[in-house]
Amino acid sequence: MKISILTLFPEMFESIFTQSIMKRAQKSGFVEIKIHNLRDWAIDKHKMVDDRPFGGGPGMVLKVDVLHAAILDLKEQNSDAKIILLTPQGEKYSQQRSEQFSQEKGLILIAGHYEGFDERIRDYVDQEISIGDYVLTGGEIPAMVIVDSVVRLLPGVLGDENSASTDSFSAGSDKLGCPQYTRPEEFDGKKVPDVLKSGDHAKIEKWREEQTKKRTQQRRPDLI
Ligand code: SAM
Numbered sequence: 001m002k003i004s005i006l007t008l009f010p011e012m013f014e015s016i017f018t019q020s021i022m023k024r025a026q027k028s029g030f031v032e033i034k035i036h037n038l039r040d041w042a043i044d045k046h047k048m049v050d051d052r053p054f055g056g057g058p059g060m061v062l063k064v065d066v067l068h069a070a071i072l073d074l075k076e077q078n079s080d081a082k083i084i085l086l087t088p089q090g091e092k093y094s095q096q097r098s099e100q101f102s103q104e105k106g107l108i109l110i111a112g113h114y115e116g117f118d119e120r121i122r123d124y125v126d127q128e129i130s131i132g133d134y135v136l137t138g139g140e141i142p143a144m145v146i147v148d149s150v151v152r153l154l155p156g157v158l159g160d161e162n163s164a165s166t167d168s169f170s171a172g173s174d175k176l177g178c179p180q181y182t183r184p185e186e187f188d189g190k191k192v193p194d195v196l197k198s199g200d201h202a203k204i205e206k207w208r209e210e211q212t213k214k215r216t217q218q219r220r221p222d223l224i
Helices: 020-027 064-077 095-101 119-124 140-151 201-219
Strands: 002-007 032-037 081-092 106-111 127-130
Touching: 002 064, 002 081, 002 140, 020 032, 020 140, 032 064, 064 081, 064 106, 064 119, 081 119, 081 140, 095 140, 106 140, 127 140
Parallel strands: 002 032, 002 106, 081 106, 081 127
Antiparallel strands: none
């Protein structure tokens, strides 16, 4: 998969994509992630990428001509990619959507900043995504959220193929994950359930299924 990210702050991505699973996924060729600075598409000599809103009001608005030029170029480099605009006004992101995105050949993620973008850019994107009903200063963190959640679903990225399928919200389950324990067997009077130490895989599986149901009923009845 090829992921292109358009941002005014490329440095923000440095730490997140150079650590742990994201780093390995790129090194092993499962994903190619490129960060592009919107300023590279600025048209005038002052490298202006934003301007004051028509009608007045606070903040600056990203310019449609600059964004459009960038999108055209990125689409040329990542031709099968889905173009996603990050905005609090978009569809609320979910595990289901990340599973769909992980099937795509490529993604182009557009991070806004300041007051957002010129409304007209909406006509040149495939989808608008929000990561939740709150407003962040920019689309960089939402872009990171999408990349992280999608890349871990690409076949081969996680060491154990099953580990994504047993996660909370994963396809075919739509439930929360089950409780997990590791050593020590007892901590502060709290013991690891005996069944998990029994070595009986059928029993363990059944216990996990029951726990998953119970936990989902208690915490997220809306999922059932
Ligand atoms: N004025 C905009 C509005 O009311 O919809 C909010 C602009 S916000 C301060 C700046 C940028 O951050 C947005 O253009 C978007 O790219 C990004 N952003 C902020 N919150 C977001 C969210 N919940 N999901 C996705 N992107 C978000």
